[in-house]
Amino acid sequence: MQALYAQLLVGLINGSFYALLSLGLAVIFGMLNIINFAHGAVYMMGAFCAYFLLNVMGIGYWPALIIAPIAVGIFGMILERTMLQWLSGLDHLYGLLLTFGLALIIQGVFQNYFGSSGLPYAIPSELQGGLNLGFMFLPIYRGWVVVFSLIVCIATWYLIEKTRLGANLRAATENPTLVRAFGINVPRMITLTYGLGVGLAALAGVLSAPINQVRPLMGADLIIVVFAVVVIGGMGSIMGSIITGFALGVIEGLTKYFYPEASNTVVFVLMVLVLLVKPTGLTGRATT
Amino acid sequence: MSVLTDDTLPASPRRIRDEMVVFVLMAALLAAVPLTGIYPFFVMQALCFALLACAFNLLIGYGGLLSFGHAMFLGSAGYFTAHALKEWGLAPELGILIGTAGAAGIGVVTGVVAIRRQGIYFSMITLALSQLLYFIYLQTPFTHGEDGIQGIPQGRLFGILDLSNSTVLYYVILAGFLGGFLVVFRAVNSPFGEVLKAIRENEQRAISLGYKTDHYKLLAFILSGTLAGFAGSLKVFVAQNASLTDVHWTMSGEIVLITLVGGLGTMFGPVVGAFVIIAMQQYLAGFGQWVTVIQGVIFVVCVLTFRRGIVGEIAHYFRRSL
Numbered sequence: 001m002q003a004l005y006a007q008l009l010v011g012l013i014n015g016s017f018y019a020l021l022s023l024g025l026a027v028i029f030g031m032l033n034i035i036n037f038a039h040g041a042v043y044m045m046g047a048f049c050a051y052f053l054l055n056v057m058g059i060g061y062w063p064a065l066i067i068a069p070i071a072v073g074i075f076g077m078i079l080e081r082t083m084l085q086w087l088s089g090l091d092h093l094y095g096l097l098l099t100f101g102l103a104l105i106i107q108g109v110f111q112n113y114f115g116s117s118g119l120p121y122a123i124p125s126e127l128q129g130g131l132n133l134g135f136m137f138l139p140i141y142r143g144w145v146v147v148f149s150l151i152v153c154i155a156t157w158y159l160i161e162k163t164r165l166g167a168n169l170r171a172a173t174e175n176p177t178l179v180r181a182f183g184i185n186v187p188r189m190i191t192l193t194y195g196l197g198v199g200l201a202a203l204a205g206v207l208s209a210p211i212n213q214v215r216p217l218m219g220a221d222l223i224i225v226v227f228a229v230v231v232i233g234g235m236g237s238i239m240g241s242i243i244t245g246f247a248l249g250v251i252e253g254l255t256k257y258f259y260p261e262a263s264n265t266v267v268f269v270l271m272v273l274v275l276l277v278k279p280t281g282l283t284g285r286a287t288t
Numbered sequence: 289m290s291v292l293t294d295d296t297l298p299a300s301p302r303r304i305r306d307e308m309v310v311f312v313l314m315a316a317l318l319a320a321v322p323l324t325g326i327y328p329f330f331v332m333q334a335l336c337f338a339l340l341a342c343a344f345n346l347l348i349g350y351g352g353l354l355s356f357g358h359a360m361f362l363g364s365a366g367y368f369t370a371h372a373l374k375e376w377g378l379a380p381e382l383g384i385l386i387g388t389a390g391a392a393g394i395g396v397v398t399g400v401v402a403i404r405r406q407g408i409y410f411s412m413i414t415l416a417l418s419q420l421l422y423f424i425y426l427q428t429p430f431t432h433g434e435d436g437i438q439g440i441p442q443g444r445l446f447g448i449l450d451l452s453n454s455t456v457l458y459y460v461i462l463a464g465f466l467g468g469f470l471v472v473f474r475a476v477n478s479p480f481g482e483v484l485k486a487i488r489e490n491e492q493r494a495i496s497l498g499y500k501t502d503h504y505k506l507l508a509f510i511l512s513g514t515l516a517g518f519a520g521s522l523k524v525f526v527a528q529n530a531s532l533t534d535v536h537w538t539m540s541g542e543i544v545l546i547t548l549v550g551g552l553g554t555m556f557g558p559v560v561g562a563f564v565i566i567a568m569q570q571y572l573a574g575f576g577q578w579v580t581v582i583q584g585v586i587f588v589v590c591v592l593t594f595r596r597g598i599v600g601e602i603a604h605y606f607r608r609s610l
Contacts, residue, residue: 096408108577232405269420271413275405
């Protein structure tokens, strides 16, 4: 039973990353009509940013949790201003190709300097150790990742679904021309949205640094799983992305316990099943 | 939604004549390669990738479907052919047949799933499906995991043609490439190809005209996968190995890159793109990881400034379709 709970926890942690990443993908897709293939690369940049802050500047985990997403978010906004904005009005596929190219560049540059092996990042002293819950031993850091991710996800949901800014954002997704006529600066909103999506990915990167080590290719395979998560959940609903992300993480964790051979493939198999039964995805609307 | 290519008109006799002339020129040039002293291994490799990219281009250029998982056909067919040749000791023609048929089977199964969504979702689904196959090949014993299948005997094609002779092998590969190219050429310029273009331009309208668009898309997907598998089977005789590299998503990205550089939706673009990219990889092999960075830069530059690709730009300049 101990092993089962441990795998469930690992599943919840992976689910947090799936949720944070697919949430960012959905937000970006809503505004820019682009599937951000560089999402795995910016997740990795978040982790590296935390690593540099600690090892070069001596800035610890807590400030990094804020600085890294902002720094990587600014990097994303520069990408949007200099490149992605020129793709508006073109076929969606060009956005995918451009961001794939960006992912190759970013990952390639990091691989050149850091090789493919992992760099260690220590768990902050406040979150070391664990709690004995009676039925299982809970490492505090892992519990923190799950709780904190959940809070960030719900805050993002609140921002988009319940605030005035979010209402403008959703309106601009539906009809950008009309929203501009109301005097809202839509291009700036698009840039900020891309920054937000990228920042969420970078935040996931910082959270994962002490668990998964910091590697140049840490996001490369992850992003493909997240794509499958997005296909399963559909990108129509923010809450849908969050729930699908966590649920698939847990299913993956359970698979690791009951049938480890399939743990790499279970998300993809589920994607196939969902496509056969409900092609629009679990929460998706029937759009192309 | 803007169109991916300039080519929206039905095939005119003039265009088909232009393309036939270029095809004959290309075939003559390629047939003369062994006389020039150019390293045949390089050209054979480029030809395999050219056929692969032509198969990929059939989907994106004419059907508007961007597959980000075509490596699964290349790699799977490679594994099947390699296994048939090495473990079962079958003749080369049977090995190619098994590899190609296997890829066709994978095309049927993955196609049924992938064509359920269009546009960007189609790309993500094909990528995920190829990753699924990658993990399966990583774990099943017959692929020998990270080592791959090495030292594959080339044998004698139809019992007469000795494929270990590099000149003979070259002409066999060339024949395979030209044959595959003609299949794509025929498909694109047939009524089937016209319906595909109609689906790419406006699927709803094609449906309202009474076309079962899913059938057309599935057929195009299977045809594309089968040809990509054929390219993978031929590649086994050139490289004499089959490995996980050929199933990995980076390979799928390379196929996209080749076609993008050459020109999406152009008949000869994938061929030109294959020679450019394979040559680049040969010359830059010493730069290690920087090759990945350079590929990324080419992607970015192509998408931002050079969306027609090499052949597309030439065709646009001469106001022809190539």
